Amino acid sequence: MGTLRFKSIEKAISRQPVVVESPSVKTSEYFAINVFNKKRMQEYLSQEAFSSVMEAIEKGTKIDRKVSSQISSGMKAWAIDKGVTHYTHWFHPLTGATAEKHDAFFEPASDNYVIENFDGSKLVQQEPDASSFPSGGMRNTFEARGYTAWDPSSPAFVMGTTLCIPSVYISFKGDSLDYKTPLLKSIEAVDKAAVALCNYFDKSITRVNVGLGCEQEYFLVDNDLFNARPDLKLTDRTLMGHSAAKDQQLADHYFGYIPMRVAAFMQDFEIEAYKLGIPVKTRHNEVAPNQYECAPVFEEANLAVDHNQLLMTIMKRVAKRHHFKVLFHEKPYKDVNGSGKHCNWSLITNTGINLFSPGKTPKTNMLFLAFFVSVIKGVFEYQDLLRSSIVSLGNEHRLGASEAPPAIMSVFLGEAVNKILDEIETRVSGKKMNPDEKTELKLDVGKIPEILPDNTDRNRTSPFAFTGNRFEFRAVGSATNVASPMIALNTIVAKQLKEFKNEIDRLTDQGVKKDEAIFQVIKKFILASKKVRFDGNNYSEEWKIEAEKRGLSNINDVLTALSAIISPEAKELFSEMKVFSERELEARFEIDLEKYTKKLQIESRVLGDLAINHILPTVYRYQNILIENVKGLKELFANSDFEKLSSTQLASIREISSRTAMVNIKVNNMIDERRKANTIDETAIKSREYSDKVKPYLDEIRYQIDHLEMIVDDEIWPLPKYRELLFIR
Ligand code: ADP
Numbered sequence: 259m260g261t262l263r264f265k266s267i268e269k270a271i272s273r274q275p276v277v278v279e280s281p282s283v284k285t286s287e288y289f290a291i292n293v294f295n296k297k298r299m300q301e302y303l304s305q306e307a308f309s310s311v312m313e314a315i316e317k318g319t320k321i322d323r324k325v326s327s328q329i330s331s332g333m334k335a336w337a338i339d340k341g342v343t344h345y346t347h348w349f350h351p352l353t354g355a356t357a358e359k360h361d362a363f364f365e366p367a368s369d370n371y372v373i374e375n376f377d378g379s380k381l382v383q384q385e386p387d388a389s390s391f392p393s394g395g396m397r398n399t400f401e402a403r404g405y406t407a408w409d410p411s412s413p414a415f416v417m418g419t420t421l422c423i424p425s426v427y428i429s430f431k432g433d434s435l436d437y438k439t440p441l442l443k444s445i446e447a448v449d450k451a452a453v454a455l456c457n458y459f460d461k462s463i464t465r466v467n468v469g470l471g472c473e474q475e476y477f478l479v480d481n482d483l484f485n486a487r488p489d490l491k492l493t494d495r496t497l498m499g500h501s502a503a504k505d506q507q508l509a510d511h512y513f514g515y516i517p518m519r520v521a522a523f524m525q526d527f528e529i530e531a532y533k534l535g536i537p538v539k540t541r542h543n544e545v546a547p548n549q550y551e552c553a554p555v556f557e558e559a560n561l562a563v564d565h566n567q568l569l570m571t572i573m574k575r576v577a578k579r580h581h582f583k584v585l586f587h588e589k590p591y592k593d594v595n596g597s598g599k600h601c602n603w604s605l606i607t608n609t610g611i612n613l614f615s616p617g618k619t620p621k622t623n624m625l626f627l628a629f630f631v632s633v634i635k636g637v638f639e640y641q642d643l644l645r646s647s648i649v650s651l652g653n654e655h656r657l658g659a660s661e662a663p664p665a666i667m668s669v670f671l672g673e674a675v676n677k678i679l680d681e682i683e684t685r686v687s688g689k690k691m692n693p694d695e696k697t698e699l700k701l702d703v704g705k706i707p708e709i710l711p712d713n714t715d716r717n718r719t720s721p722f723a724f725t726g727n728r729f730e731f732r733a734v735g736s737a738t739n740v741a742s743p744m745i746a747l748n749t750i751v752a753k754q755l756k757e758f759k760n761e762i763d764r765l766t767d768q769g770v771k772k773d774e775a776i777f778q779v780i781k782k783f784i785l786a787s788k789k790v791r792f793d794g795n796n797y798s799e800e801w802k803i804e805a806e807k808r809g810l811s812n813i814n815d816v817l818t819a820l821s822a823i824i825s826p827e828a829k830e831l832f833s834e835m836k837v838f839s840e841r842e843l844e845a846r847f848e849i850d851l852e853k854y855t856k857k858l859q860i861e862s863r864v865l866g867d868l869a870i871n872h873i874l875p876t877v878y879r880y881q882n883i884l885i886e887n888v889k890g891l892k893e894l895f896a897n898s899d900f901e902k903l904s905s906t907q908l909a910s911i912r913e914i915s916s917r918t919a920m921v922n923i924k925v926n927n928m929i930d931e932r933r934k935a936n937t938i939d940e941t942a943i944k945s946r947e948y949s950d951k952v953k954p955y956l957d958e959i960r961y962q963i964d965h966l967e968m969i970v971d972d973e974i975w976p977l978p979k980y981r982e983l984l985f986i987r
Pocket residue numbers: 469470471472473540553554555556602603604612727728
């Protein structure tokens with residue numbers, strides 16, 4: 259009788275914090291010890307090999323096959339010194355997780371003796387026969403070959419006894435089958451466009467890097483409680499459960515004292531992260547009970563994306579030691595806040611200038627303004643594309659529910675910067691500038707970037723906010739591979755920067771002076787993108803009305819939102835910027851739809867099983883108890899007394915009957931709809947059927963079950979309740 263639930267509660271309550279053996283040395287002494295970084299390369303590689311890797315990292319040059327065998331033997335020597343026995347190409351297929359296939363270093367040589375082997379060709383390329391990864395039809399099974407190839411800009415690392423080599427994953431024909439390939443291309447696109455624009459101001463700028471810092475939110479739940487919830491186990495979220503009487507209304511968890519068991523877990527995974535060179539810096543409690551956040555110091559975007567994926571893996575692994583499960587789902591619990599992953603994004607030159615740092619006098623900082631307005635215009639023109647990069651079945655539950663930005667894309671700038679843009683907008687161009695203005699507008703970027711003191715009046719409701727020296731993309735979901743939003747953002751901005759430069763060239767060709775031309779383009783961009791600027795409350799109803807008046811998109815439907823990546827504008831943009839071909843976009847869309855459908859299918863199956871096999875039998879059992887009680891009362895009492903004494907029980911008996919009947923009918927209808935949908939071959943139609951016909955039942959069935967939870971004796975309820983999942987640790 260409800261035994262699994264109570265056993266799990268008992269175990270969870272008695273759990274003590276795990277003692278973490280902390281390294282007896284300073285963090286700086288063991289930071290990145292498991293990474294084949296610059297320092298190790300210098301130690302293990304020849305000068306030629308080392309320079310070749312450095313050049314590949316800094317300039318994106320190709321590594322010669324001959325040199326690659328030198329690199330691989332250096333890498334192998336280092337790894338074997340660390341007790342490593344296997345190696346793998348580590349990559350990001352479109353499942354959203356990371357993938358690895360381990361091969362041993364040893365190889366049989368002759369006569370019962372083996373040698374440690376790992377030659378250059380294996381470092382550079384592997385063929386993992388990965389025909390089961392989603393490819394959206396680009397890789398037919400008869401030509402199932404997909405190749406992984408080393409990405410030298412992300413250093414190899416050791417996990418356990420395996421050397422992991424960050425890799426891209428492409429098809430035989432060269433189509434990208436992963437997140438990393440297009441991410442690298444988008445970084446290249448933005449670098450190229452940014453450098454070209456920067457060179458108007460400063461010829462010494464030869465490279466512009468993308469900076470990315472991801473704030474990872476997550477929930478923790480005790481392992482035993484988790485194991486008693488099949489829905490959490492199979493779908494990463496609770497498909498039923500009545501709200502706890504108390505959850506986040508007192509805001510007593512946010513930034514509060516970190517519970518000891520949790521603190522031990524954090525300390526433990528941070529140590530592991532440091533060993534892998536992941537610079538985790540901040541940790542705190544989040545808004546919902548049992549919800550937390552960790553954020554590393556920002557890094558170059560490609561590395562930051564790898565590190566975020568790696569961090570999630572480490573957290574899951576380390577959680578085991580602490581008898582926790584980490585939930586990265588965007589909305590594991592109904593009615594409490596979900597989890598996001600704010601992406602702090604910026605562009606930084608090789609000369610150390612953060613292009614979004616307004617400086618002391620932002621009005622005169624034309625370089626800053628040029629980049630700044632390009633981003634705003636990009637968000638405005640490609641709002642649908644940006645939204646499509648973060649939308650998913652999981653994130654849908656979180657967005658727009660008065661806890662996270664809605665489906666409308668807008669940019670928050672803060673009062674100070676808004677004022678500057680407004681001023682520029684009203685300044686008459688072509689008008690002779692007075693000497694003051696002239697000196698102000700010098701194309702001078704030599705000054706030290708300084709953060710405006712008052713511009714971070716933190717509007718937490720905005721999906722895309724300027725936070726003083728970077729943009730923060732807040733609509734991103736906690737489970738997302740952040741390569742996806744980064745690819746969109748980099749490409750969109752690259753396009754705007756290119757356009758910005760073309761506009762200047764057009765004007766100067768007409769004889770307009772360079773500084774005046776830049777000023778005019780800034781003004782033009784400000785005017786063109788004004789509608790996307792919004793500093794008010796993004797959660798309010800008024801904003802929805804206002805946004806509609808402004809003509810901004812407000813696409814709530816996930817499937818419609820996803821389809822933005824195959825729009826004619828998207829296809830044009832991505833092929834112009836050389837990030838995706840049309841084929842690749844079509845394939846990605848197909849994969850997204852399939853993912854959506856499969857996830858819904860799993861949720862719907864799990865809910866059906868739970869309803870029929872866990873909930874209904876329990877509820878009938880309780881109803882029998884009530885019936886016995888009523889029968890007894892009838893035996894004991896005369897008619898008038900009996901009616902009075904049994905009325906509550908009878909009402910419950912009736913309510914149980916009507917609700918269980920509803921659950922039964924709805925589960926059966928849901929199964930019917932699923933069957934019908936499953937016969938459809940066309941991915942787009944099938945996902946639409948799942949979304950419109952199957953999905954609504956999830957809420958309807960849950961509604962009945964959550965009411966039943968409130969009637970039935972707590973002693974026999976089979977699943978850990980919200981108050982247990984959220985408050986026991
Ligand atoms: P908050 O919660 O106030 O937004 P956090 O400290 O939790 O701030 O996270 C801020 C993140 O932004 C960190 O990862 C930080 O390294 C990153 N960040 C700071 N400056 C930049 C920048 N110029 N470019 C990109 N990311 C940045």
